[in-house]
Amino acid sequence: MSEASGPVSEASGPVVLLGSHPDVGDFRHQVDRFRGDGGVAWITAGRQEWEDEDGAIRDALDGEGFNLRLYARGEEVWSRDPELADAHRAHQRRLRLLRRAYNLRLQRLMDGWARMAAMVGDARVLDPEREAALDDVRRLDEHHLRRIEEARRAFEAEVHFGERDAVREIRAQLAERLDHVRVVAMAGGHVPVLLNRLRLFDMPRLLTSRTLVAWGGGTMVLARRVVLFHDSPPWGPGHAEVGEAGLGRVPGVIPLPSASRRLRLDDADRVDRMARRFEPDDCLLMDHGARAEWDGHRWTAVEAARLGEHA
Amino acid sequence: MRWAPERASPQTPDVGGLAIEPFVRRALEGDSPTTGEIDAFLEGRTVPIVEGTRVTILFRGSADDVRLRHWVFGLPTANSLHRIRGTELWYDVLELPEGSRVEYKFEVVRTGGSEWLRDPLNPHLARDPFGANSVIQAAGYAVPDWAVEDPSVRQGTLEERRFRSRILGGTRKVTIYRPARFRPSRSYPLLLVHDGGDYLAYAGLKTVLDNLIQRLEIPGLVAALMHPHDRMEQYRGSEAHSRYLVEELVPDLEHMLPLRTAPESRVLMGASLGAVATLSTAVRYPDTFGGLLLQSGSFAFSDIGGHGRGPVFDPIADFVNDYRRAPTAVARRIFVSCGIYESLIYENRSLVPVLERTGMNVRFVESRDGHNWENWRDRLRMGLSWLLPGPLWLVYD
Numbered sequence: 001m002s003e004a005s006g007p008v009s010e011a012s013g014p015v016v017l018l019g020s021h022p023d024v025g026d027f028r029h030q031v032d033r034f035r036g037d038g039g040v041a042w043i044t045a046g047r048q049e050w051e052d053e054d055g056a057i058r059d060a061l062d063g064e065g066f067n068l069r070l071y072a073r074g075e076e077v078w079s080r081d082p083e084l085a086d087a088h089r090a091h092q093r094r095l096r097l098l099r100r101a102y103n104l105r106l107q108r109l110m111d112g113w114a115r116m117a118a119m120v121g122d123a124r125v126l127d128p129e130r131e132a133a134l135d136d137v138r139r140l141d142e143h144h145l146r147r148i149e150e151a152r153r154a155f156e157a158e159v160h161f162g163e164r165d166a167v168r169e170i171r172a173q174l175a176e177r178l179d180h181v182r183v184v185a186m187a188g189g190h191v192p193v194l195l196n197r198l199r200l201f202d203m204p205r206l207l208t209s210r211t212l213v214a215w216g217g218g219t220m221v222l223a224r225r226v227v228l229f230h231d232s233p234p235w236g237p238g239h240a241e242v243g244e245a246g247l248g249r250v251p252g253v254i255p256l257p258s259a260s261r262r263l264r265l266d267d268a269d270r271v272d273r274m275a276r277r278f279e280p281d282d283c284l285l286m287d288h289g290a291r292a293e294w295d296g297h298r299w300t301a302v303e304a305a306r307l308g309e310h311a
Numbered sequence: 312m313r314w315a316p317e318r319a320s321p322q323t324p325d326v327g328g329l330a331i332e333p334f335v336r337r338a339l340e341g342d343s344p345t346t347g348e349i350d351a352f353l354e355g356r357t358v359p360i361v362e363g364t365r366v367t368i369l370f371r372g373s374a375d376d377v378r379l380r381h382w383v384f385g386l387p388t389a390n391s392l393h394r395i396r397g398t399e400l401w402y403d404v405l406e407l408p409e410g411s412r413v414e415y416k417f418e419v420v421r422t423g424g425s426e427w428l429r430d431p432l433n434p435h436l437a438r439d440p441f442g443a444n445s446v447i448q449a450a451g452y453a454v455p456d457w458a459v460e461d462p463s464v465r466q467g468t469l470e471e472r473r474f475r476s477r478i479l480g481g482t483r484k485v486t487i488y489r490p491a492r493f494r495p496s497r498s499y500p501l502l503l504v505h506d507g508g509d510y511l512a513y514a515g516l517k518t519v520l521d522n523l524i525q526r527l528e529i530p531g532l533v534a535a536l537m538h539p540h541d542r543m544e545q546y547r548g549s550e551a552h553s554r555y556l557v558e559e560l561v562p563d564l565e566h567m568l569p570l571r572t573a574p575e576s577r578v579l580m581g582a583s584l585g586a587v588a589t590l591s592t593a594v595r596y597p598d599t600f601g602g603l604l605l606q607s608g609s610f611a612f613s614d615i616g617g618h619g620r621g622p623v624f625d626p627i628a629d630f631v632n633d634y635r636r637a638p639t640a641v642a643r644r645i646f647v648s649c650g651i652y653e654s655l656i657y658e659n660r661s662l663v664p665v666l667e668r669t670g671m672n673v674r675f676v677e678s679r680d681g682h683n684w685e686n687w688r689d690r691l692r693m694g695l696s697w698l699l700p701g702p703l704w705l706v707y708d
Contacts, residue, residue: 020708046706049494075496188707217707228704234528234696241704257707 012208012296015222015250018215019290019304020188020258024060026291027213031061031183034211038182040065045074045197046189046217057185068177068184070197073170077200080166084159088196091155095192098151102144103241109137110239117269137277141242145225149245152199161200171202178206188216188257191228195221195244204247212249219255219286224248227278229256231264240274250294254278256307259285263307275308283307323393324404330360331367331402334395343397358432359447364408366447368392368415369432370401376420377401380427381413382681384654389418411449411679412686413652437685439513446685457522457692458515464525465491469517469536474563478555479540485560487568488517488534490524498571500532500699501564503556503600505546505581505588507536513684519691527703528696533568535560543623546584548630553592557599575601575643578698582606582687583655587627593641594634602644602698606687610658631662640669644698647673648690650680 016030031040040061044051051071058065078085113133119126161167178184184207188194194217198204212222220226221244228243256263264270265285275283283306284292290304326332334344334352344352349371360367370377370392377392392401407413414437416427429436430445437446448454467490473482486507490499510516516536523529537560539545545552556579565572579600581589586608593600611624612631618624645666649659656677663675676693680686 049497050492053492190702190706192705220707230703233703234692235700243704 012249014211014296015294016211016213017219017222017250017253017255017284017286017290017292017294017304018213019286019288020216021288022215023289024056027057027185027215028060030213030291031185034213035183039180040183040185041068041178041181042066042185042187043068043070043194043198043203043218044187044189045070046187046191046194047071048190048193054187057187065181066177068174070201070203071193073174074197074200077164077166077170081164084164084167087155087159091151094151094155095148098144098147099241099243102140102147103239105140106137106239106241107237109133109140110237113137114269114273117273134276141225141277145242145245152245161202167200174201174203175206178210181210183211183213186212186214186218186221188214188218188220191217191220191226192244194218195226195246198247204249207249215286216257219257221246222249223254223281224251225254225278225281227254227256227283229274230262231267231270232262240277250292252281252299253292254281254283255286255292256283257286259307260287271308275306324402326367326402326404329362329365329367329404330356331369331404334398334400335402338396338398343395344400346398349398349400353432357434358430361448361450363450364406366405366407366449368403368405368430368447370417370419370430371399371432372401372419373399374401374419374421376425378418378420379403379415380418381415382683383413383652384656384681385652392417405447407447407449408679409449409451411447411652412452412681412689413447413449414444414681414683414685415447416444437513437683439684440509444683449679452679455689455692457526457528458519458688459522460515460518461522464521467491467517467521467524468493469511472567474560476555476559478551478559483540483555483560484538485564486511486536486538487564488520488536489568490531490533491521493531495569497531498569500530500576500578501561501568501570502532502534502695502699503561503577503579504534504536505579505585506539506542506583507534508538509684510582510687511536514688514691516688516691519688519695523692523695523701527701527706528692529699529701532699533564533570535564542584546581546588547623547626548587548591550595552588553595556592557596561599573601574598576699578602578604578695580604580606580694582608582684583682584609584627586610587630590634590641591630594630594639597639597641600642602646603642604694604698605645605647605659605662606690606694607649607653607655607682608647608659608662609655610662612658612661631658635665638665638669640671642671644672645674646676646694646697648676648678648687648694650678650682650686652680653682655682 042057044054048071054067116130116133223246225242226244226246227240229240231238284304292304293301326335358369378389381388392403394401418425418427433445435446436443467488470487472485472487474485475482504510524531577600579589586605589603593603610631611618611620611628618628647663649656666673678686
């Protein structure tokens with residue numbers, strides 16, 4: 001597992017990645033390990049309009065702590081600052097267009113790579129071609145990630161979040177609320193929405209020194225690359241996509257929540273291609289019961305199978 | 312080597328290698344199976360018996376004749392089953408390609424008349440507005456899991472409403488489907504369904520929507536399930552119906568419910584005549600609906616001479632002929648499905664290139680099935696998830 005890649009701050013706090021739908025006891029245990037005498041808060045913005053359906057988290061923590069309500073706060077911002085809301089929608093449209101262009105190219109490259117992998121013939125001739133095909137895919141992934149980042153930086157330069165009253169006020173409220181919080185739990189849901197809210201409210205900075213306990217889509221946003229995946233969609237070949245740049249809080253991994261449900265893990269060729277494509281990162285199968293722990297400097301526990309090495 | 316029985320008639324099927332073969336052979340040799348042997352044969356066995364692409368249908372009972380009545384266009388119907396000599400067991404063998412699904416009944420002829428019966432030995436039934444039929448599920452066919460009610464899936468709700476119509480006069484019943492965890496603060500795509508009551512009753516539409524939404528294959532949506540007042544009038548391309556739908560019903564729904572108003576968030580659908588109502592409405596109101604789902608549309612037309620489907624289809628043929636002469640783009644995406652065992656496969660295959668010529672994005676799916684509600688049910692996942700893709704790639708719990 002690489003520990004060098006990704007923009008991880010020296011001062012960043014520990015991160016515990018949990019498998020999908022963690023058991024109440026395990027979740028509580030992880031929070032208690034790190035909270036000391038500090039408080040706990042949670043983020044369920046990925047659930048969008050159902051953000052407040054957080055009874056399971058609340059119950060697990062015996063009613064202690066609070067929901068940061070980033071989704072509702074985001075709606076408040078859009079409502080108070082329609083110009084920003086319009087700019088946000090335009091940015092989303094640009095991202096969707098980028099994604100369509102990426103997928104057109106990706107499908108061609110992935111199909112070519114898969115067909116080449118299945119070709120029979122002299123390995124001395126074919127292997128370099130296969131490697132070149134893989135390189136093409138990796139280059140496209142990195143290109144797409146760069147384009148997403150460029151679009152985001154251009155958007156942020158255009159709107160100046162920090163200079164907008166609604167955003168500034170809520171950021172200040174959140175900083176105050178987080179003052180005594182030691183642990184922040186983060187559930188999954190709609191990953192781009194979750195990322196968007198985290199960035200809107202400058203949460204990467206506010207969360208830097210705090211311990212994060214995340215599961216589902218919450219684990220995905222903490223990696224350098226957010227990889228979207230489903231091997232059996234109703235339409236299309238189901239090629240995994242680099243969907244977003246993540247927060248880069250955990251290096252060297254790509255968490256794959258509910259992997260056993262979403263991936264055809266019995267298709268060895270497909271699995272092998274996915275694992276190789278995202279090297280040097282390890283694709284972690286974050287099924288129920290899995291756990292991986294980053295202490296801010298290194299991985300201290302990884303109880304999650306890696307794609308390609310699973311039984 | 313397969314054993315072929317001595318031919319009792321030119322139609323006697325080849326039973327070589329099939330489970331029924333020993334009975335047929337013994338009977339021809341004068342050693343008819345006993346009632347107890349037939350009981351034992353049927354015990355625990357799924358009937359019709361599917362063995363590869365050959366399907367043995369069986370009827371047990373006294374009769375002068377037993378005929379197979381099915382609705383597979385292109386195959387002779389009313390063929391008589393063969394009686395195993397000395398028994399009350401009747402049989403026939405059909406060759407059905409993999410993935411086929413065939414609805415049928417038996418016409419049992421007894422002294423003085425005949426009656427149509429569902430197959431008493433076959434547990435698979437398909438209901439429709441006329442009752443129910445027995446179903447042959449050939450090799451490779453299975454009821455899709457997303458069409459089966461699952462108690463762990465969150466349930467949407469149904470509410471019956473009446474909407475006033477100046478155009479049609481009086482009120483019209485519409486059943487509103489709201490997805491599970493409906494939130495008024497969220498805005499939803501709208502699916503408008505012709506023959507909504509039949510889709511609910513015979514194609515399991517509510518179960519399908521609940522399942523596909525929970526699987527994230529389609530977004531949470533509101534569906535307006537229309538109930539035709541006079542189907543033969545409204546659904547044959549009626550201008551008044553189109554006006555009612557677009558100028559009255561859609562605005563009323565948008566006033567009443569938190570709906571997205573962009574065309575790409577509106578899908579109109581229907582089967583058979585409902586597909587005609589769908590396409591004709593979209594032609595009259597282009598770009599009102601981003602997506603159309605046309606299932607086994609009754610798109611009668613004629614290149615020359617008559618359309619051959621009787622006067623009931625005259626207004627439809629007028630509409631389709633006009634559209635074929637000057638096709639226009641009316642929606643961004645159109646999903647067309649049809650069973651290859653229905654006579655309408657010709658009309659639907661003919662429509663697809665016409666739609667494509669306009670530059671619209673068209674998907675066409677054929678199935679080995681007939682003109683029935685379960686065929687239309689089985690295509691809903693492909694159609695709906697293409698017209699209204701859900702957040703499957705974006706949501707990770």
